[in-house]
Amino acid sequence: MFPRSPCQINCLHGSDAELISLDCDSKAPIAITVDSIAEEIAAGLYADPYLAGWMGVMASMSDLAAVGAEPFGIIISEILPRGMPQDSIEALQSGIRDACAVCGTYVLGGDTNTGNELSITGCAIGRTGKRRNLTRIGISPGDLLYTTGTLGAGNGFALNLYMGASEKGFLFRPEARLKEGQMLGDLAAACMDSSDGVLATLDQLMRLNNTGFQIDSGWQDLLHRDSRRLASLSGIPEWFLLAGQHGEFELLFTVRREDETRLHDRASREGWEPLRLGRATSTRSITINISGKEVIIPTGEIRDIALGSGSDLEANVAGLQGIHDRIMTDSLLFDDTRMR
Amino acid sequence: MFPRSPCQINCLHGSDAELISLDCDSKAPIAITVDSIAEEIAAGLYADPYLAGWMGVMASMSDLAAVGAEPFGIIISEILPRGMPQDSIEALQSGIRDACAVCGTYVLGGDTNTGNELSITGCAIGRTGKRRNLTRIGISPGDLLYTTGTLGAGNGFALNLYMGASEKGFLFRPEARLKEGQMLGDLAAACMDSSDGVLATLDQLMRLNNTGFQIDSGWQDLLHRDSRRLASLSGIPEWFLLAGQHGEFELLFTVRREDETRLHDRASREGWEPLRLGRATSTRSITINISGKEVIIPTGEIRDIALGSGSDLEANVAGLQGIHDRIMTDSLLFDDTRMR
Numbered sequence: 001m002f003p004r005s006p007c008q009i010n011c012l013h014g015s016d017a018e019l020i021s022l023d024c025d026s027k028a029p030i031a032i033t034v035d036s037i038a039e040e041i042a043a044g045l046y047a048d049p050y051l052a053g054w055m056g057v058m059a060s061m062s063d064l065a066a067v068g069a070e071p072f073g074i075i076i077s078e079i080l081p082r083g084m085p086q087d088s089i090e091a092l093q094s095g096i097r098d099a100c101a102v103c104g105t106y107v108l109g110g111d112t113n114t115g116n117e118l119s120i121t122g123c124a125i126g127r128t129g130k131r132r133n134l135t136r137i138g139i140s141p142g143d144l145l146y147t148t149g150t151l152g153a154g155n156g157f158a159l160n161l162y163m164g165a166s167e168k169g170f171l172f173r174p175e176a177r178l179k180e181g182q183m184l185g186d187l188a189a190a191c192m193d194s195s196d197g198v199l200a201t202l203d204q205l206m207r208l209n210n211t212g213f214q215i216d217s218g219w220q221d222l223l224h225r226d227s228r229r230l231a232s233l234s235g236i237p238e239w240f241l242l243a244g245q246h247g248e249f250e251l252l253f254t255v256r257r258e259d260e261t262r263l264h265d266r267a268s269r270e271g272w273e274p275l276r277l278g279r280a281t282s283t284r285s286i287t288i289n290i291s292g293k294e295v296i297i298p299t300g301e302i303r304d305i306a307l308g309s310g311s312d313l314e315a316n317v318a319g320l321q322g323i324h325d326r327i328m329t330d331s332l333l334f335d336d337t338r339m340r
Numbered sequence: 341m342f343p344r345s346p347c348q349i350n351c352l353h354g355s356d357a358e359l360i361s362l363d364c365d366s367k368a369p370i371a372i373t374v375d376s377i378a379e380e381i382a383a384g385l386y387a388d389p390y391l392a393g394w395m396g397v398m399a400s401m402s403d404l405a406a407v408g409a410e411p412f413g414i415i416i417s418e419i420l421p422r423g424m425p426q427d428s429i430e431a432l433q434s435g436i437r438d439a440c441a442v443c444g445t446y447v448l449g450g451d452t453n454t455g456n457e458l459s460i461t462g463c464a465i466g467r468t469g470k471r472r473n474l475t476r477i478g479i480s481p482g483d484l485l486y487t488t489g490t491l492g493a494g495n496g497f498a499l500n501l502y503m504g505a506s507e508k509g510f511l512f513r514p515e516a517r518l519k520e521g522q523m524l525g526d527l528a529a530a531c532m533d534s535s536d537g538v539l540a541t542l543d544q545l546m547r548l549n550n551t552g553f554q555i556d557s558g559w560q561d562l563l564h565r566d567s568r569r570l571a572s573l574s575g576i577p578e579w580f581l582l583a584g585q586h587g588e589f590e591l592l593f594t595v596r597r598e599d600e601t602r603l604h605d606r607a608s609r610e611g612w613e614p615l616r617l618g619r620a621t622s623t624r625s626i627t628i629n630i631s632g633k634e635v636i637i638p639t640g641e642i643r644d645i646a647l648g649s650g651s652d653l654e655a656n657v658a659g660l661q662g663i664h665d666r667i668m669t670d671s672l673l674f675d676d677t678r679m680r
Contacts, residue, residue, distance in 0.1 A: 112379040
């Protein structure tokens with residue numbers, strides 16, 4: 001319903017951050033993004049105000065990372081509950097400060113309101129440099145799918161709380177992959193952060209690029225170790241760590257097959273190791289090996305379950321369990337044709 | 341508690357929008373600002389979702405106006421209450437769309453969350469051009485104080501609701517003074533928008549510049565006509581229209597005496613008329629003529645009343661009435677020494 005700016009380079013939903021060319025010539029655009037941390041707080045995930053502050057910064061910094069931008073800084077609007085204790089406010093601000101320090105960036109300003117519920121909105125701004133723009137779009141069948149790090153920490157953290165354990169027992173402090181994103185700028189074909197979980201991210205990339213993904217067998221080895229152990233302990237199928245919508249803020253990206261060596265060489269020089277997760281296919285579906293069966297994951301249905309259950313983690317797990325049961329009884333035969 | 345970016349040009353609270361130099365050389369900075377519309381919605385001021393959307397854009401566009409910036413666009417984070425009716429959501433988006441159209445700008449992107457209460461956070465970005473930066477700082481005693489338009493519409497609107505009248509009876513659709521701000525860029529000594537009301541704005545300018553203001557006699561003629569009539573009808577002193585914290589989103593600015601003719605010439609060519617409100621003084625106080633008496637307005641106390649009464653308009657009016665009674669009984673003798 002909104003007209004598009006002639007200076008906007010990315011198409012709608014086409015990149016994690018909006019890319020705006022200052023001179024409308026598509027060179028060296030400004031990257032800008034906004035993320036509110038509200039539902040996660042309301043759901044009890046970020047009861048620790050330090051974590052709420054941390055995430056208020058990292059959520060939008062991760063968007064900048066996914067377009068390969070270098071941040072200038074962040075402006076933050078806080079809605080503080082009336083009567084919020086002073087030490088909670090200080091913890092919140094410490095989380096913001098520390099997250100900025102880790103990202104090598106700054107709080108540029110902000111706005112404070114009072115309300116009934118805590119929410120933190122971060123608006124990050126950065127610059128992408130004078131090269132090809134890194135967006136979510138550009139994947140070809142045969143491209144290789146990578147992640148900047150292990151997967152499932154966000155959902156493992158949520159699972160830990162769901163199991164009734166304390167937040168302290170499972171530290172969740174994702175760090176936006178800024179350095180990696182900048183390195184990928186002229187190397188990756190497409191990139192998106194996994195803030196909504198791995199399968200939701202792949203689902204979005206699939207729809208935008210009209211390609212599919214085949215997840216490599218052995219994907220379990222890419223899982224965040226503590227999260228995997230927790231899933232095992234609680235009897236929850238490991239693939240739920242990819243399906244839950246509380247992401248790990250890694251970057252999922254693809255490279256052309258011929259760029260794979262260059263990727264590893266460059267990453268190695270920078271001191272990190274890209275992890276191969278799978279490859280892009282021409283079929284619009286996401287396939288993964290679960291308990292020895294190659295299955296098509298109904299990502300549309302998973303998204304509907306997440307939408308329907310909102311912040312009710314129990315309902316979400318129950319919905320996923322229904323899909324899992326169908327996988328196990330061979331009844332999951334459908335292709336995910338409900339594309340929207 | 342936050343370290344400052346070396347690329348940030350304005351000092352803390354020194355301008356309505358943050359001024360960030362892309363090359364850390366202070367030329368042609370980017371202007372960026374964030375404003376949440378939450379308290380006004382919670383207080384019932386923006387029960388009309390169209391107005392809430394409109395204000396979600398205008399609040400930050402007005403900040404850009406006050407630094408003389410030309411907007412690139414706005415990104416908007418919405419927290420929508422669960423079960424918000426579809427027509428209300430559409431009205432909200434229409435308000436956003438129309439406000440952007442009036443400002444000649446664009447929605448660049450955004451984020452949507454669900455929550456218990458509606459809130460809209462707008463983050464506007466613009467560019468100020470390669471000239472002197474317009475901030476809140478730079479006022480000298482003797483400078484002339486101007487407003488871009490009539491005063492009191494915001495408080496008149498709030499008063500109308502407070503009197504139990506419908507929102508429809510008093511249309512409030514402030515328009516960010518972008519064109520005027522850009523024109524003032526190399527002419528005004530300092531500028532700030534009146535989003536928090538006239539006296540709160542002057543109080544802030546006074547503290548930042550270590551100057552005071554003397555409001556011209558005849559200031560009542562600068563009041564928004566309907567608001568003035570409403571104050572009269574409801575027996576509320578007219579100066580409350582300057583004291584309330586629901587501002588009119590005009591720009592309050594000062595010019596050197598020698599620039600006054602240039603100001604009027606240029607404004608006249610652009611088709612608007614700056615209204616003279618007073619002059620800057622060397623005494624750190626704000627004086628105004630109320631009912632024939634020249635009084636020092638205790639702006640610190642007014643701020644405390646507003647803070648203490650929050651969104652309780654009745655308490656705010658009662659607090660102001662206490663000050664007014666002291667003015668009328670000659671007991672308002674103190675200088676506002678409680679500077680912070």
